[in-house]
Amino acid sequence: MYQGKGRCACAGITYGKILHIKTPDITPAALTCQSVDQELSHLDIAINKAQIELDGLIEKARVEIGQEQAEIFEIHRMMLDDPDIVDNIRDMIKQGGISAADASIAVGKEQAAIFEALDDDYMKERSADIKDVTGRLARILRGGETVTLSESCVIVADDLQPSQTVAMDRSKILGFVLRKGTQNSHASILARTMNIPLIINANLPADLTGQGRAATESEEVLDLSGHTIALNSVKGVFYIDPDEEIVDKLKIDKDIFEQQRLRQxxxxxxxxxxxxxxxxxxxxxxxxxxxxxxxxxxxxxxxxxxxxxxxxxxxxxxxxxxxxxxxxxxxxxxxxxxxxxxxxxxxxxxxxxxxxxxxxxxxxxxxxxxxxxxxxxxxxxxxxxxxxxxxxxxxxxxxxxxxxxxxxxxxxxxxxxxxxxxxxxxxxxxxxxxxxxxxxxxxxxxxxxxxxxxxxxxxxxxxxxxxxxxxxxxxxxxxxxxxxxxxxxxxxxxxxxxxxxxxxxxxxxxxxxxxxxxxxxxxxxxxxxxxxxxxxxxxxxxxxxxxxxxxxxxxxxxxxxxxxxxxxxxx
Structure with missing residues (x-):
């Protein structure tokens, strides 16, 4: 059994199987550049597909979690017309001779870095919007697919883009455990809107041998899909492959938490x-x-x-x-x-x-x-x-x-x-x-x-x-x-x-x-x-x-x- 810690971003207590979502490859030169004209054409097609995807997300968010959260994706859709993003991607394709996917990633990093350098959590998290939009374009250009949930589970990931969170079937999400994130991130806000337990800044394991060992910042986290997890975000703790005693204690803590929430x-x-x-x-x-x-x-x-x-x-x-x-x-x-x-x-x-x-x-x-x-x-x-x-x-x-x-x-x-x-x-x-x-x-x-x-x-x-x-x-x-x-x-x-x-x-x-x-x-x-x-x-x-x-x-x-x-x- 591995015990981990993190920060509570949405209070709650849950237990279930893990679905580990790995961060997609966003390294440069993932695709060979074709001709500039072909890459520009691929970009236009990807923008059109991204607009269609976002239209679907806007409607899904509006129905399931309200107009306020739907506006996140309306902003994303407007970003697809933002010259600071789209024109810069086109210019990079023309000048650098790189693929449309790599140009999207490069521009996304450059624009997001401006916001990430700020000391205000709210403004820092606006970088997530830029990464989400440019990452969406890169995923479409690389032929990537969205995550589909086949059963109820706790999502474990480095971080989640807002569109990833809303695109999932919320009825099958038991909780979130993220290696990164802040209290004001879209993932945190959406989790609170949907009332789903969330731990951020979690020290996920590099291995589960014996008592397990937490991954260092530069290490890759062990793929945890299929393992079980007991999650108490109120206390900021989680247990991977918990024993019976932990599960029983979790049930007691859950009763106490629900009574406390009703009091509040x-x-x-x-x-x-x-x-x-x-x-x-x-x-x-x-x-x-x-x-x-x-x-x-x-x-x-x-x-x-x-x-x-x-x-x-x-x-x-x-x-x-x-x-x-x-x-x-x-x-x-x-x-x-x-x-x-x-x-x-x-x-x-x-x-x-x-x-x-x-x-x-x-x-x-x-x-x-x-x-x-x-x-x-x-x-x-x-x-x-x-x-x-x-x-x-x-x-x-x-x-x-x-x-x-x-x-x-x-x-x-x-x-x-x-x-x-x-x-x-x-x-x-x-x-x-x-x-x-x-x-x-x-x-x-x-x-x-x-x-x-x-x-x-x-x-x-x-x-x-x-x-x-x-x-x-x-x-x-x-x-x-x-x-x-x-x-x-x-x-x-x-x-x-x-x-x-x-x-x-x-x-x-x-x-x-x-x-x-x-x-x-x-x-x-x-x-x-x-x-x-x-x-x-x-x-x-x-x-x-x-x-x-x-x-x-x-x-x-x-x-x-x-x-x-x-x-x-x-x-």
Missing amino acids: LALRGLPGISKTGHRVHTFANIGQPDDVEQVLENDGEGIGLFRSEFLYLGRNDPPNEEEQYRAYAKVGSTMNGRLVIIRTLDIGADKKVDYFNLPVEENPALGMRALRICLTKVDIFKTQLRAIYRAAARGNIAMMFPMVTRLKEVEQAKAICAQVEQELKDEGKEYAVPKIGIMIETPAAAILSDQLAKHVDFFSVGTNDLNQYTTACDRQNQDLGDFYDPHHEAVLELLRLIAKNAHANGIPAGICGELAADPELTDLFIEMGYDELSVSPGAVLALRERVRNSETKCLNELTNSRTSLEPQKKF
């Missing part, structure tokens, strides 16, 4: 109030307007972080005012009075856009990014602010500035806001004035939080960057090991100071970084007096349950600091 579903509509009476608003983080459905499904009381930069990435020019207005207004109106906090443009560091013409920096995390860009590219900033002010008339919308380090930056940003308000007023356009907050994600802002609190309406702590800048540990460096400690004492002391200074000045304080979902810290955040915790949509009800079960007494609380988080139509 019963919390819909109930406030997050601890047993000591402290009110904690359980909000959700989103990356695009369509994520709102997941927020409402999980009864998020609001949106604590709407990452607006998704509108700016993967394009050749910045989004205009109307495009942004429609996106923000859609979220605001769909949330129907629940608070939506939009983070203004957070480009820079790992999130780059060529059309901003930013200089190459030796240490971009400490360079021109976020609010610094907005204060130097005022026209772009004003376009976004105009869209937010107009959308605020359509919903309960607030906004916050990222990467603040001192009061001068807040004053400059608010002066630009005043200009925008006057312009909209002069033009006779409908708007509402949103509340203005700031993200506390630098030690400088944390230390100056007493001063800053006097000039804004709320704080939201970005714990990922706060940890990075406080401990001098690059958040993207996977080799730092124990040196990167999310529970570092200095970070926790700054969190305590931030909440204290917010409440002393009568404003609410929230947390929208990864620590907000950390079950080991919920009690501590209640003790500190945090008013709002914002997590991924799927984690909202579990967080609310922890809050409601907490007996921790809040040691730092002023009642007037929470009133502005209560739902309201307009500010």
